[in-house]
Amino acid sequence: MIDFLNIGIQAAIPIMLVTMGGVIAYRAGILHLGLEGLMLIGAFAAVAVTIRTGSVALGVVAAMLVNAVVSLLFWILVDVLRADLYIAGLGLSLTGVGLTSFLLEAIFKTQGAVHAQSGLPSVVGGNRHGLLGLFAGLSVLAWATPVLVFGTWLVLRRTRLGLRVSAVGEYPFAARSAGVNVGAVRCGALVAAGIFCALGGAELALAAINSFGEDMAQGRGYLAVTAVLFGAGHPLGAAVAALFFGLADAVGIESQLSTHHILPVQFILMVPYVLTIVAISISSAIRSRRGAPAVFAELRES
Amino acid sequence: MISRDTVLRAARSALVVLAAFAIAGVIYQITGYSLGQVFSGTWEGAVSAPGALDSSLRWAVPLLLIALGVTIAFRAGFFNVGAQGQLYAGAIAALLVGVWVKGLPTPIGIVLVVLAGCIGGAIWSLVPGVLRAYLQADEVITTLMMNFIALLLLQWVASGPLKDPAGSGQADQTRSVADHLRLSDATGISLRIVLLAAVATVAVGVLLNRTQFGLRVRVAGRNPTMARWQGVDARHLAVQAFMLSGLLAGLAGAIELLGPGGQLTYGFSPDVGFIGIVIALVGGLRIGGVVIAALFFGGLHAAILYLPIVTNLPSSALDLLNGLVALLITISAVPAIWHRRRRRAAESSALNTDVPRVEVSAAP
Numbered sequence: 001m002i003d004f005l006n007i008g009i010q011a012a013i014p015i016m017l018v019t020m021g022g023v024i025a026y027r028a029g030i031l032h033l034g035l036e037g038l039m040l041i042g043a044f045a046a047v048a049v050t051i052r053t054g055s056v057a058l059g060v061v062a063a064m065l066v067n068a069v070v071s072l073l074f075w076i077l078v079d080v081l082r083a084d085l086y087i088a089g090l091g092l093s094l095t096g097v098g099l100t101s102f103l104l105e106a107i108f109k110t111q112g113a114v115h116a117q118s119g120l121p122s123v124v125g126g127n128r129h130g131l132l133g134l135f136a137g138l139s140v141l142a143w144a145t146p147v148l149v150f151g152t153w154l155v156l157r158r159t160r161l162g163l164r165v166s167a168v169g170e171y172p173f174a175a176r177s178a179g180v181n182v183g184a185v186r187c188g189a190l191v192a193a194g195i196f197c198a199l200g201g202a203e204l205a206l207a208a209i210n211s212f213g214e215d216m217a218q219g220r221g222y223l224a225v226t227a228v229l230f231g232a233g234h235p236l237g238a239a240v241a242a243l244f245f246g247l248a249d250a251v252g253i254e255s256q257l258s259t260h261h262i263l264p265v266q267f268i269l270m271v272p273y274v275l276t277i278v279a280i281s282i283s284s285a286i287r288s289r290r291g292a293p294a295v296f297a298e299l300r301e302s
Numbered sequence: 303m304i305s306r307d308t309v310l311r312a313a314r315s316a317l318v319v320l321a322a323f324a325i326a327g328v329i330y331q332i333t334g335y336s337l338g339q340v341f342s343g344t345w346e347g348a349v350s351a352p353g354a355l356d357s358s359l360r361w362a363v364p365l366l367l368i369a370l371g372v373t374i375a376f377r378a379g380f381f382n383v384g385a386q387g388q389l390y391a392g393a394i395a396a397l398l399v400g401v402w403v404k405g406l407p408t409p410i411g412i413v414l415v416v417l418a419g420c421i422g423g424a425i426w427s428l429v430p431g432v433l434r435a436y437l438q439a440d441e442v443i444t445t446l447m448m449n450f451i452a453l454l455l456l457q458w459v460a461s462g463p464l465k466d467p468a469g470s471g472q473a474d475q476t477r478s479v480a481d482h483l484r485l486s487d488a489t490g491i492s493l494r495i496v497l498l499a500a501v502a503t504v505a506v507g508v509l510l511n512r513t514q515f516g517l518r519v520r521v522a523g524r525n526p527t528m529a530r531w532q533g534v535d536a537r538h539l540a541v542q543a544f545m546l547s548g549l550l551a552g553l554a555g556a557i558e559l560l561g562p563g564g565q566l567t568y569g570f571s572p573d574v575g576f577i578g579i580v581i582a583l584v585g586g587l588r589i590g591g592v593v594i595a596a597l598f599f600g601g602l603h604a605a606i607l608y609l610p611i612v613t614n615l616p617s618s619a620l621d622l623l624n625g626l627v628a629l630l631i632t633i634s635a636v637p638a639i640w641h642r643r644r645r646r647a648a649e650s651s652a653l654n655t656d657v658p659r660v661e662v663s664a665a666p
Contacts, residue, residue, distance in 0.1 A: 031442070037625075077629060084632035086381060086442050087583065090576060091628030098621030099329075105616040106333035214618075222450065229443060266458035273447040277429075281439040288438040 002133040004250055009134070011253075012246020013142045014039070014204040015220050015227065019242040020152045021196030022228035023235050027156055028189035029169035031228075033089030034074060036221025037096020038194050042067045042201030044100040047212035048107065050116040056206060059116070060141075063198035071194030075187045093221065101214045113213035119206040139207040141199060148199075153235040165189055197221070226276045232283065245272050311586040315595070318633070319584065322626035330619060339613050344620075347608025348601030353489070354608065360490035360562060362600025363499045364389070364554040364571065368578025369585065369592045370506045371550030377510065377587055378543035379523040384430060384445025385551045386575025387452035388423040392552025393566055394452075394459055395422025396559045400479035401464065408482050415483060416498075416556045423552015424545045426452060431544025435537040441544075453569065460568045474568035483560060490562025502553060507589040509546075519543060551575070577603070577624055583631045599624070 018039050025032040045066040050059030074092055077083045108114045120139035124132055156162040167175035168185040176182050204220070205212050223245050231238030248268060255265045327337050348358050368385045375382035396419035403411040430444035460466075460474035467477065486492035510516040522529035522539050530536060554574075559566060581599050585591030606620040 033442075033446075077633065081633040083629070083634075086383065087579065087632045088629050090383065090579075091625055091631075093625075094573065094576060094628055095622060095625030098618050098623070098625045101618035102329075102616055102622050103333065105618065106335070111616070219450065222446070226447070264458050264462055266454040270451050270454050273450045277433070277439075277444050277447050280443050281433045281437045284439040285437040 002131070004254060005247075006134055006136055007253060008247035008250035009243075010138065010142070010208065010246075011249040012243045013138070013145050013207070014200045015224050015245055016145055016149065016239050016242035017141075017200035017203055018197050018221055018224035019227040019231075019238045020149060020235060021193035021200070022224050023152060023231070023233060023238050024156070024165070024189050024196070025193040026228050026233040027162075027165045027169050028186050029172065030078075030085060030186065030189065030193075031089075031225070032190070032193055033086055033222075033225060034092030034096070035193070035197055035224050036217050036219065037093035038067050038070065038197035039201040039204065039217045039221045039224075040096040040100045040215070041070055042194075042198030043205040043216060044103060044201075044212050046198070046202035047114060047116050047205050048103075050118070050206065051108075051114065054117065056116075056118055056120055059206065060120075060199070060202045063202050064195045067194035067198040067201075068191050071190045072187065074194075075190045079183055079186050097215050100212070104212065104214060111214065113211045113216075115211040116206060117210075119208070119210035120203070122207075137208065139203060141203045142207065145203075148196075149235060149239045156235055200224070223272065226272050230272070230276050230279055232279075241272075248272060308588075311588070311591065315584045315586060315591070315631070318630045319598075319627055321630055322623055325626050326619070326623045329622065330615070335613075335615055335619075340609075340615055340619070343609050343613045343615065344602070344605040346612065347605030351608065354604060356489050356491045357604035357607070358597070358601040359496065360600075361574075361603035362596045363491070363495055363561075364558055364574055365578050365581055365600055365603070366499055366593060366596035367502055367550045367554040367557070368575060369581035369596055370503060370589075371547035372579050372582040373585070373587050373589070373592055374506065374510065374519065374550075375543050375547040376582060377523045378519040378539060379526060380431075380434065380540060380543055380547075381442045382427065382430070382445050382544060382547050383442055383576070383579060384427060384448045384548070385578050386572075387445070387449035388426045388548040388551035389555040389558070389571070389575055390452040390456045391426035391548075392419040392423035392555030393559050393570075394456060394555075395419055395425075395552070396556035397459070397464060397476055397479065397566055400483060400559060401477055403483070404480050411480075411483050412485070412560065415479070415560060416553065419552045419556025419559070420549045421552065423555060424549040426552070427544045427548020428541065431541050431548075434544070435540035449575070456566065457568045460566060466565060476566040478565040479559060481564075484564055485557065485560040486562065488562060488564075492561070495557055495561050498553075498557065502550065503589065503593060506550070510589065515542070551578075573621070573624065576628070580624065580628045580631060584627065 018035050021038070022032050022035050042063040046059040046063035048059075049062035050056050053059070070092075074088065077088050078085050104114065105111060120141050122137050122139050123143055124135045124138065156165060164175065164180050165185055167178070167180060168182050172182050175185075200220075201217070204216065224242065227238050227241035227245055230241040248271060251268050252265050255268070327340075330340055331337055347354055349355060368389065371388075372382060372385055396415045399418035400415045403414050406414070426448060427445075430439070430441045430448060433439040433444055434441045457474055460476045464476040466475040485494050485498075510519065518529065518534045518539055521532060522534055522536060526536065529539075558571060563570065577599055581595040582592055584599075585593070585595040602620055602623070606617045609615050609620065610617050
């Protein structure tokens with residue numbers, strides 16, 4: 001049981017970090033479908049720089065920088081050049097898959113995976129028993145994740161900046177008339193989202209396996225989008241959803257190992273997506289009955 | 303007579319594709335690949351090498367069918383990004399029937415399997431359609447989720463109930479349909495498949511441009527309020543548009559099964575659904591444009607599989623190119639600065655309207 005929870009937590013942490021990025025963008029009125037691509041780019045940058053410099057810290061910093069730049073370009077696309085948010089987001093994800101797989105072959109001359117000589121240090125070593133086993137092998141970044149989640153909540157829900165971000169997301173017209181620079185807030189939110197994706201990617205690649213493999217995000221970025229929606233954009237709710245998805249992932253891993261199935265594992269893995277469809281339907285039905293404005297209206301239609 | 307409008311649209315799409323090629327070209331050059339080699343390799347893989355044209359057509363067919371479906375949904379104002387899931391759902395439904403109809407005469411069997419594919423895709427698309435029409439649930443989210451559900455369903459089908467008994471333990475593959483039901487050999491292209499795609503294209507063209515339904519779709523897509531005033535039942539229209547859109551993707555799924563595959567593999571043709579969306583946009587949501595774009599991207603897809611054989615360029619190089627086109631294709635030709643001058647005109651995305659942005663910018 002402890003082992004199972006440990007696997008679940010390890011699977012959840014990268015998703016949770018990316019989810020926080022998604023939450024920040026969501027608050028600013030952007031449903032970010034490029035998270036998958038940013039996660040991959042972050043993971044690749046972290047591994048590549050770690051290999052070249054030998055320093056994991058430099059790798060993580062480089063990943064954050066790269067993703068900040070990519071997010072800035074993405075902001076220019078969707079806010080300045082008015083590209084469609086969803087198509088450009090999906091495009092960013094496809095570009096991320098293509099670019100990282102391409103660079104993997106172009107730079108490291110390999111199709112499968114490259115290994116870094118070192119990874120993120122873990123605080124509690126492996127093979128602990130008892131309650132400590134729950135945290136065995138978790139990286140420093142994993143330990144920092146609850147702090148980052150709480151920090152995101154604090155900034156978004158308890159500061160003027162957070163209020164501004166929400167205003168931009170919910171009613172940009174009013175925010176603009178109140179003197180908020182809507183474009184700058186969106187830009188900041190996207191860059192912050194990119195940086196969180198870099199952390200998620202670094203955690204994915206450097207926490208346990210210390211390597212980058214082709215298309216290694218395997219839909220985790222989209223799972224993060226799902227977690228954001230499922231948590232209705234609330235940082236803590238989304239984090240809980242991410243944790244739940246991580247545990248569902250662990251169920252998947254577990255049931256591949258065991259032979260007695262109550263339910264095919266695919267149907268367990270479907271649960272997050274089905275629940276999201278149900279949740280979105282219920283909340284939109286309530287919204288439309290109240291006559292509330294549709295979410296993400298401005299960037300898509302203004 | 304080709305209108306000025308059409309020329310401008312085509313120029314805009316061509317410009318976007320060229321820009322994507324340019325950016326990708328810079329990346330290839332920096333990483334040490336010779337641009338000439340890449341482009342000659344692409345040309346060979348898509349056109350001039352033996353069998354290359356067949357391979358290009360083989361990929362153009364599913365891409366075209368998906369793009370046609372996307373065109374219907376987008377024109378009606380619905381952002382159906384669920385083509386991949388609808389393709390899988392159609393393919394799974396076709397497989398279920400395909401395994402079951404073994405004993406029937408060939409023509410009836412084929413018709414039944416193709417119909418099953420269409421229905422499977424339509425049903426898969428109907429879920430987000432109904433949720434959108436009756437509960438206002440955002441179709442981007444629901445169709446995206448349906449994609450992942452379909453992928454998992456395919457994995458289950460391919461590893462569980464319909465697993466290939468002869469297959470290796472590693473790859474998840476389904477049982478095969480009987481040989482006499484197949485529409486083509488492993489090349490994936492035959493006269494029957496091309497005819498099927500042509501009929502579907504003409505049908506969609508007639509439907510969108512020559513029928514009342516097409517008119518309603520256009521009005522509703524451009525201006526839902528006006529459509530309501532003209533007595534268009536928005537809910538019916540949404541459900542119909544989603545169904546047709548899914549039906550075409552499902553048809554593509556049935557053809558993938560009866561044509562090149564003969565069986566289904568977990569995660570087959572992974573990016574086809576999304577590239578179909580890109581094709582619809584590059585084609586300017588017009589039938590003629592979509593056909594040309596589908597042939598172009600079909601060629602690129604064929605080249606993706608050919609490039610690693612002749613050059614040392616990995617196939618992911620062209621994934622990158624497709625991604626870049628997707629990133630750039632919806633940029634409105636009018637920069638936001640111009641919009642601010644016009645106090646943010648009511649619309650700007652090239653998707654929301656049939657009127658090309660280029661033309662607006664030409665006005666003083």
